[in-house]
Structure formats: C-alpha cells, structure tokens
Amino acid sequence: MRVLFIGDVFAEPGLRAVALHLPDIRNQYDFVIANGENSAGGKGLSRAAYKRLREAGVDLVTLGNHAWDHKDVFELIETEPIIRALNYPPGTPGRGYWVLENSGQSLLVAQVMGRVFLENLDDPFRGMDRLLQEVSADYALVEVHAEATSEKMALGLYLDGRVSAVLGTHTHIPTLDSGFLPKGTAYQTDVGMTGTYRSIIGGEIESFMARFLTAMPQRFKAAEGHARFHATELLCEDGKAVAISPYIWEEPL
Amino acid sequence: MRVLFIGDVFAEPGLRAVALHLPDIRNQYDFVIANGENSAGGKGLSRAAYKRLREAGVDLVTLGNHAWDHKDVFELIETEPIIRALNYPPGTPGRGYWVLENSGQSLLVAQVMGRVFLENLDDPFRGMDRLLQEVSADYALVEVHAEATSEKMALGLYLDGRVSAVLGTHTHIPTLDSGFLPKGTAYQTDVGMTGTYRSIIGGEIESFMARFLTAMPQRFKAAEGHARFHATELLCEDGKAVAISPYIWEEPL
Amino acid sequence: MRVLFIGDVFAEPGLRAVALHLPDIRNQYDFVIANGENSAGGKGLSRAAYKRLREAGVDLVTLGNHAWDHKDVFELIETEPIIRALNYPPGTPGRGYWVLENSGQSLLVAQVMGRVFLENLDDPFRGMDRLLQEVSADYALVEVHAEATSEKMALGLYLDGRVSAVLGTHTHIPTLDSGFLPKGTAYQTDVGMTGTYRSIIGGEIESFMARFLTAMPQRFKAAEGHARFHATELLCEDGKAVAISPYIWEEPL
Amino acid sequence: MRVLFIGDVFAEPGLRAVALHLPDIRNQYDFVIANGENSAGGKGLSRAAYKRLREAGVDLVTLGNHAWDHKDVFELIETEPIIRALNYPPGTPGRGYWVLENSGQSLLVAQVMGRVFLENLDDPFRGMDRLLQEVSADYALVEVHAEATSEKMALGLYLDGRVSAVLGTHTHIPTLDSGFLPKGTAYQTDVGMTGTYRSIIGGEIESFMARFLTAMPQRFKAAEGHARFHATELLCEDGKAVAISPYIWEEPL
Ligand SMILES: [Fe+2]
Ligand SMILES: [Fe+2]
Ligand SMILES: [Fe+2]
Ligand SMILES: [Fe+2]
C-alpha cells in the first residue's frame, strides 16, 4: 500500500501546487491525504478549497487548530471525508478519525492535536489508546498537529509499534528526520507546508513581520508566490510501514 | 571560507559524536561553531564539556535558553570564546557576539533568542540592527535560537541580504529547508541536535514522556544511545554565502 | 454550618500565622480547610508543614500546581485528608475531593485546576459534572486553583446553583469580589495568600525581582517577614451558602 | 491632590456607569483617569466611547493590550489625552505617559504593560527608569497593565519610593490589597473593571464560557446588565500618596 500525505496546504499557492501536480502522480498511490486547515486563504477550509483538493485526487482532508476558521467547514464536516483532531471534547462537530478503503485494504487515519503552546484539549495520548482499542484497520496513520518537537516525539514514541506511521504537521517547515522509531513505526516530526515559502509560514511577509516588530495586531494576509508541494510518502506492507520519504515538487518558474 | 555550525550538542552522546567525528573533518573548515547549551548532561555548559568541544576543534561555543543551567558558565563566559543571546538585557554576563579571525578573514557570529514561547528578552530584531551598525566583519553568521518557525523565518527575512547566513537552533530536530532567502542570505530553520535521537529531544524517553502523561514534574535525565552529529556547512565567497547544506554523521553501530 | 477556607499558606510566615491565630477562632467553625501547596518553604507540602496545619486546627489540606514539589506529599496523600486537583489524569496519586463530616453535616470539598497559563490537565468543567453526579453531600465547596480571572469566573458560573461555594486560589492576592453568583453560589476569585506580603507573592523580593530584571533563572527563596492570615468564611444554611466574607488577621508587630 | 483612577471601562455598562456616576463626584478630584481599552464594545477605544468618557469628566484615557482593537484610536491618540503602554517599541503611535496639570500641581501618569502571558514588549522596568530620569512632576501614578500578580508586585516594589502610586489593571477583578509598599508608594494589584460583573470579565457569559467548553473560537460579545463602577482613589500630599482606597458604586436596580 502506497500512501501520500500532503502537508498543510496554504492558500492559493498551496491549492495551485496540489492542482498542478497531484493529478500527475495520483495513480501511484492507494490513498492521498492532505492537511487543509489553511487552504481557504490561510484560514480554515472552505467549500471551494475542499472541492479543489478533492478534484485533484485527495481522498481525505484533515484539519488542525485552524479547523474552525472558515464557516463552510461546519456543513462540510457532517458529510464529507474530513477529520478534525480526535482530542477535542465530546460534542465537537465532526470526527477525529476515518477509515479509508481501497482494493480490499483499509487505512485508519487519525489526527491528534498537541497541547503545548496550543489549545486546552483532552489528552491526546489516552485519546489514541481508546481509539486503537475501538477501531482497527490494516494500517494506521496518525497525524500529530503540534508545535513542540518534544510533544511530537513523545506521541510518536508512545504509538511506536502500534501504528504504521506518525506524521507531524503545523509548523509549516519540513523536518529532515523521516525514518523509523525503535519499534518500527515510520515517523517524521513535520511534513512541511504545501504553499509558497516566499512567506512567513504562508503569510505575507510584510504584514506578518510587522507583528514581531510592532507587537500590534496586523491584518492577516496570505502570501502569493512560487509554490512548493511538500508531502511524505509511505510504503506499507505486511501490516507495517517499510519506507518513508519526503516528497517535494516545485512549481515551474 | 568554509564554516561548520554544529547544532545543540546534547549530553554525553552529543559530546562523544563531536569528539569522535570532528577531528577527522576539522581541517576542511576555517571556522567551527557549536551550540553547547545542552552539553553538560543536557543542562548548560560545564568546564568539562567546554573542554571536550574545544579539544575536538570547536572555535566558538554558543548558548541559548539553557545558558545558565550549569554554574561553570559564569566563569567560562568571562574569558573564553563563548556567546549567549545578544538580546539579554544590559548587564547580563558575557557577550552576544564574537568576531572569529583566520588567515586574514573575519566572521562575525551572533546569537539572538526568539521570544515566542520563550523568555521575555529585549527585541532581537532591533538588537541585530544595532549590532550590524556597530560591528563589521567579512562575513556574518546569525544563530536564531527560537521555538516558533514564524519567528525564525521573520528574523531570517529581516536579516536577508545583510548577513551571510541565519541558522536556527533550539527545537533539536533538523529541518529540510536549507537554502537561500530572496536577497541571498543562507538560511535553515533548525540545524538539529547533535546527540542521540533515541530520546525525546535528547532527554531520556521514559521520564520525559511521563511529563506528558502525568502533568507532574519529573526528574530530568539525559538519554544514552547511538549518537548522530547534525551540523550545517556554509561556503562563503566574495562577501556572501554561496552554498549551504546539512552535514550529518552517525556513530558506527 | 460555618466554614473557613484559608488561602495558600506560604512558607514559615504562613504556617506561623495559622499556628498563632487559628486556634483562637477554631471553635467558631465546623470545618477548616487550608491550601497548603506552598507551605513547605514555598514549594509543596512536607510532613512538618502538614503537621503544623493540622495541629492548628485544619481539617483538610488542598494542593495545586505545586502539589508535587516536596517528596513527603507522596506518602501523606495516601492516608491523610489531603486533596490535589480533581482534573489530573487517571492514575494520579491521591484524590481530587473529600467529604468532611461533623455533627451530622457533610461538606464535599473538591479542587479543580485551571488550564489557562498552567498545566495541560483534563477538562475541569466536565470533571466537575462527573463528580457532582457521583458524590453528594449536604454542602459543596469547590476550590478553583487557576491563573486567569476569566477561567475562574467561567468555572464559578458553570457551577452556579449546583454547589454552595466556589473559591479561587493561586494568584496569592485576595480579590475584592466576594459575593453571590446569579443562581446563589457564593464566589470569590481569589482568597489570597496566608504568609508575608512583604514579598513577591511569598517569594523573597530581591531574588524574585531578579528574574524579571535579568531573564535568568534565580534560586527560589521564600520571604521572611510580618505575616497576614487571609481566609474566606462561609455561612451555609438549608443547603446553600448564605454569607461569604474575607477574613483577615495580621501578626502583631 | 485627589486623584480617581477608574478601572477598565467595559462596553456599554461601563460607559453607562461612568456617565451616570462620575459627574456627581467629579468636583471632589483634581484628576480623573480611566482605562478605556475595552470601552468600545469590549474591544478598544472608539471616538464615541472616548467622547462619553471625556464628557463625564475623565481627564486622561489609558489603554492596554486592547489598545489597537478599534481603528478610531489611531487618529485619537495623535491629538487627545490618551496613553498606551510606555514599553511598546520605538515608533509606536501615541505616547506612554502624560503630565496632567491643575491649579499649579502636576501629575505624571504612565502605563507599562507586563510581559508574562502577554505581548513581547520592551522591558517595563528599564522603561520606567528612563522615564523617571527624563520627566518629573509633583506626583507620579504608574498603571501596570498585566496578568501575573508576581510581575505586578515586582513592578510595584521596583518603583516603590520613586512614584506616588502603582495601580494594576487588566484582570478585570478588583483586589483587596490596596495599601502602601515599604518605601511609601501606594499600591493595588488590580483596580477592577467598571462594567457589568454579570459576565465573564465583561464578556457575555454564554459565548465566553463556550470557549472553555469547546476549545473552539467563539464570536466575542460584550455582556449587558447591571453595572458597577470600580475605581481607586488616591490622596496625595507633600510629594507622596497618603491615602489609597477602592471606590465602588453600583447602578441602581
Ligand atoms: Fe497549518
Ligand atoms: Fe496548525
Ligand atoms: Fe537546545
Ligand atoms: Fe534551547
């Protein structure tokens, strides 16, 4: 089983990169998942952004701390293959995991959100314990949407040997540590952003930098510019991941 | 001019990796700099750790938010080639930059610390403005010791075209984004840790994970294990960086 | 039923204030509760501090984010009338509530800890829902150990009409808002510290101020000096609180 | 000299309380200052809110972390007696202090903002050192707009003996600690909010509580309801404060 996980798709450059490149490679993968929390102009998931992701070949869209930034998500999440973090409290719209199926093989995809420097959610560690008791599939991929590298590593090691892969998102910068944890789970601290890196983590440079220089609120604006496609690909066999590698494509200049 | 910047050297595995590998490659570089904030068992810089780094061929040791964790640093920093963040308030022991010289070429090395999710220091942006007005050298390398990728990118772009390179540290995970910013400054969000990755950012897995699972304080312990050497190398010519790449070595098993 | 709740007893001055004053007034109350998270020199609860609190007339000792700072607590909490926050994860030593009984009347005392600017604990709101379904008593007093006034008010209002009183602790400064919430629960945002106010929230002025001035770690030291006793008294009748007022005593000069 | 400092005026109930009550007592004070950071519906200072405060008898309006929430402030702050925190970086619109004069007596009013759990501003301690070297007046009142009680106490003690009074704001809950610091400066950790306390620190209960219960963003809404006027009055003589006390008024039911 081949899986492609596309990191935080950010605004128009991110959607453009997915639309331009994914169709060309789509048939090499059994499942394609994309984090879409920033696809609607950097803030949340709109109906239009969702449509573009799906039409390009994405099977499942994940969210994150920006899950609720665009109002369209509340309708979409009721019916479409979209997940938000599993460790939101009971009663939260949508669901925290999804089982994809293709040619008789199943892949459980779950997202947990870290709590360090982020929202006060329920415990992601015990949340995963419960999920893995309740749901099973041939393979499992867990997205850890978190800020602190320590929390991501801790979740990776906590799930090591119990799931096929743990992939981090949220920092919008890919990490150079894709590999295997001691008990065999594939792991990467961050997949990186799909969008323009001529930006500050996707945001327009001038206005975003002004936040740091002035300590005053600034209107958020997504950056335009040359786009990169950042994803991680997994090869899974006999119940576990056997290969993990970053997959990068750049928009032609 | 060839420069090697070694990321956060963590405890015994980090020191061992430097001692085992750096001597073999030392003569390829004009300058070697290492972040030593975690070299004394994970917490600060001791006299013994400093000595091992220097004997292996390190010219300058930098610190970070763990600068003051080991008491030896207060004496060392008065006389040795060691820098702490530039944007500590006036009156702080030590200094925030150093000018290295070799064969008639000079390299200014400065460290600034980010403030997002970290200490309440002085403004690192304006601090760098002042430094660059006051001090000049043939080349300049700025280490950004920070947590948030946004703040690191913002500092990189703020200094773009004004210094040779901006390299991030602190997260202990190397990033896959080494390259050039629009105006020519070499940049990488994080060099990564030199130490054992069979750990949680250098700390022993069991006790560190217990923090997340229990929300109770845990005794800190550095991890032992197979070490990796993570550095970034820079080639500088005609007043600017012309090449940047991650440099990785692993301890033989 | 008359209840006295004594705010965070801080180090020697706090213990001295309790020892000097509580015995004189003890017989006016059916129940006396004291927050002891800072009683052992500012850091946690020791056997000696616990003994002094109990001998002065305290029936139940509560903790907080400093619960685990002194190693004695791990034995004490197994057998003695001591509670830590209810919303620690499952498996945490000790318990989060206690039912006191006196002359045929029962008082449930629970502590929840806020999460804003504090630890990543379980949800205190839903934690209280569960507790109030499982345990009942004639009266209930909930201590909210939290930093943010918004979270304390939110918990007060969430529990309004369901418990007799909600009293805040942790900031070490008493608030001037003791009164009743709309549905009848007695409420005060913070009871204040019992200890010396010639300090920075109990800590020695010079070393604590140095943290703000230097951004460097400083050795913690409790302040000595003239002590104040800060408590809140509650009068409860017919199943609810009917009076709440701050109770303050000062050590003679 | 008699001074009245009115705590964070929050939305319509706050403005109503000021308009209803201040005119009746205005002639008892030489100077009246009000924190207006929440006067425009909870978010910033509008032209209309500013006008109501001034017409009721306020001489000087101060801001805080919500300084920039309403666009009107950018024009107002250029010409009107309004101050924002002194420790914003150089180049910030407006100014951080003001000297009021009346009948031959002058009062310096400055605001500093804390950094703990708030914005990354310049150092408020050294900022006050500089200001007190540059500007002098018969009396000086410093407003500390901060979250952490430790930082407020530290700033109070740092300025003790150097200014007439240090008054805290921002938590929206008045503290029961008005008094004198060891070297004679009048001090209170928080003046409290002027607005409706049938709220969560001024915000509508239902929507504000939903933030805690759901960890999802919620539309901010100011609460309506019975208003309280919370202020602190100072009597100053012979170069220093000689009396400090909370001043509270409630809207008739
Ligand atoms: Fe994102
Ligand atoms: Fe995110
Ligand atoms: Fe480090
Ligand atoms: Fe660090």
Ligand SMILES: [Fe+2]
């Ligand atoms: Fe405390």
Ligand SMILES: [Fe+2]
């Ligand atoms: Fe506490």
Ligand SMILES: [Fe+2]
């Ligand atoms: Fe306010």
Ligand SMILES: [Fe+2]
């Ligand atoms: Fe504020």
